[in-house]
Amino acid sequence: MINIIRPLKDLKRIAVTTIQTVDVAAVKFRWLRAKLLLGHIGARARLASTVKIYAGRTVRIGNRTVLNDFVHIWGGGGVVLGDDCLIAAHVVITSQSHDVAAAARGLLYSQTSEKKPVTIGDNVWVGSNVTILPGVTIGTGAVIGAGSVVSRDIEPYHLALGVPAKAIRALK
Helix, strand or coil, X not given: CEXXXXXXXXXXXXXXXXXXXXXXXXXXXXXXXXXXXCCEECCXXXXXXXXXXXXXXXXXXXXXXEECCCCEEECCCCEEEXXXXXXXXXXXXXXXXXXXXXXXXXXXXXXXXXXXXEEECXXXXXXXXXXXXXXXXXXXXXXXXXCCEECCCECCCEEEECCCCEEEEECC
């Protein structure tokens, strides 16, 4: 165990200290488990302990990419995250869904499955509580605003937000 002590200051100028305990063995175990269960995990990629990844063999995570707390990835159709991405807390990335026309054909939704790959380019920042749906490509350098639902492709170097997410301006 390693204790990391960080001094903090609040607006009333009262010094506050937080102590974060890091279990080195647990961190090494999570890294080893990710290497074994994922299709690829890049050098210096970081996954919070609460990240959930399903169908991990079809998920590729780039170098120095960070997945924060409570990120959920459904990788059945394939998910690729580029290098240097920042994925904020409570993000959902899914590459699989159900056929919305199933009931009209007399099928239960649970009897259908559609899989489409999700690709996230290099140096993409995805804000908290974002949902990325199957078949989406997010271009290099894009920023996705918090709470957005990405249902179609986002061009490189664009800021996108909303439900559904729309590019509102170029970043370059």
